Amino acid sequence: MRAFVRLPLTAAALAALLITAAAPAHTASASASASASAGAHRWTAGWATAVQRPSQSWYPTWAEAGFDHQTVRQTVRVGADGSELRVRLSNAFGTTPLRLTGATVGISAGGAAVRPGTVRTLTFGGSASPSVRPGDRPASDPVRLPVKAGDRLAVTLYFDGPSGPATFHNVAMEDTYRADGDHRADLGADAFAQKSASWYFLEGVDVAGAPAGARRDTVVTFGDSLTDGAASTTGADNRYPDQLSRRLASEGRQRPVLNAGIGGNRVLSDSACFGEKATTRFRHDVLGQIRVGTVIVLEGTNDILMGETAANACTTTNRRVTAAELIEGHRALIRAARARGITVVGATLPPGKGLESGIPARTRAALNEWIRTGGAYDTVVDFDRVLADPLNPGRLLPAYDSGDGLHPNDAGYRAMADAVDLDSL
Structure with a gap:
């Protein structure tokens, strides 16, 4: 997970940002756009x-x-x-x-x-x-x-x-x-x-085979490298969305769990390397999937981190973000999902290297407090408390640390999957 670009938000710019959550980023082909409409009773998302x-x-x-x-x-x-x-x-x-x-x-x-x-x-x-x-x-x-x-x-x-x-x-x-x-x-x-x-x-x-009128049970996990599964074992399908999928199946509640994470992604800023900002890509990567019933949102770490790093081809135009700006970005995602009748689960940002102290720590804490207590999300999964070291809450628990201080290992991703309340999906 890296960090990303941010320009100061005037009232007009903020309004434009919120609108992007309801506007498509690209024109889809006829066959792709039909995937969520004609024949939707027949198809379900497999991957x-x-x-x-x-x-x-x-x-x-x-x-x-x-x-x-x-x-x-x-x-x-x-x-x-x-x-x-x-x-x-x-x-x-x-x-x-x-x-x-x-x-x-x-x-x-x-x-x-x-x-x-x-x-x-x-x-x-x-x-x-x-x-x-x-x-x-x-x-x-x-x-x-x-x-x-x-x-x-x-x-x-x-x-x-x-x-x-x-x-x-x-x-x-x-x-x-x-x-x-x-x-x-x-x-x-x-x-x-x-x-x-x-x-x-x-x-x-x-994949085809779902009966006509099947309920909207697809879960989309939306986020950055923590959703993408960076530092998990290659080829083992141990990202937290994969482990959530296996957990659902083991309890007789099998349903598609799609991974819409992009390593380095941010809520408020595009990048030449780390994808379109969350408020733009949400329409296609979440709302454009078939029969989506729930989205789990884990975004904001890179907006905070990249404001503390030197600008380069991937992070330009980085600057420090505020918790208030991140909250407004999250609110845009929530509104876009609710307009489609999708349950929105907010995930708190885990601790990690670069977030232990100073402005980054305060920004993360303020955003997490809003996610936990603000009432904007339908429900919350507290990845912060699950992954934090109780003796040093600003850092990952050593048993869950992949070694870079920021990304979980396979056991950490399993802990994330286990923290999700299956009844909230």
């Missing part, structure tokens, strides 16, 4: 991520260079059962059409391998080689491939020419594989010798 513009931020990536005569294989875990599925791609931050030569989906056999008999060719509007316009987010045509919650899918994309810079998600905490040439139908992993820690052009997987 999703929040995309960002091509950059180098947390990890070295392939996003800025894109792909050329290369195959990219990406693994994701679905959180719902279904007999059919569709894959959602994104060229949201592209400046030129994305020309995809071909794509497949199958059940992962671990690493870059795919289980025999499960590979399916993907088409988009009947075309196996679609051209995706800048800003578009198309869903594939349905393919018959039965899946169970917890299954891992391998989505493989091939580009026989330059793709251009890739709309992507940086902190995947999952290995993505690349091979030279066309290997979209390969079952084995031998050709996929190159690895990255990000997802590219991939935004979601929906």
Whole structure:
């Protein structure tokens, strides 16, 4: 988790900021915009991520260079059962059409391998080689491939020419594989010798099989690197949203839990590296998902931290924020969710390196007090008290510290998942 940019807010600027929560950031393709309306009784969200513009931020990536005569294989875990599925791609931050030569989906056999008999060719509007316009987010045509919650899918994309810079998600905490040439139908992993820690052009997987009139039970976890799962074990699905999903399933209350975290993200400021500000991206990353019933909001740490750091390409125009400004940003998210009838759970900001004292500590404490007692959220999950060291409340409990003083380890993310009141969802 880093910190981000902030300009002084005049009354007019604040009003404009609040309006962004109700305005879309990008124009969606017809197939993507239909996902939450036509056929909504049929589809449920199986997996999703929040995309960002091509950059180098947390990890070295392939996003800025894109792909050329290369195959990219990406693994994701679905959180719902279904007999059919569709894959959602994104060229949201592209400046030129994305020309995809071909794509497949199958059940992962671990690493870059795919289980025999499960590979399916993907088409988009009947075309196996679609051209995706800048800003578009198309869903594939349905393919018959039965899946169970917890299954891992391998989505493989091939580009026989330059793709251009890739709309992507940086902190995947999952290995993505690349091979030279066309290997979209390969079952084995031998050709996929190159690895990255990000997802590219991939935004979601929906599964079919939900009965007509099914309740809105999708949970979206919205936030920064603490939601994204930074410092959790790569490939183990131990981010707190994953562990919340497993907890729900173990208690017979299985439902989709989507991760809309972006490492470094802020409430009030865009970044070239860490995504659009929360008040802008909330519309697509939360309200645009299928059958959302609850959102858990954990945002604000980076607004505080980045005001204390030197400006660079990722943090420019950083300045100190006030708790009052962050509260107004949170209120905008709450209003946008309530307008859609979505339950809004507020999460307090945990302690961490850079937040122990001075202005950052006071700002965090004031925001947390408002989240706990202000009554704006429908309910609260107190991650601060769960993760703090009782002997030194300004720091993470050592048993939950990944080692950087800011991000939890797998046990810490488990503690976060265990702190959520399942009856509040």
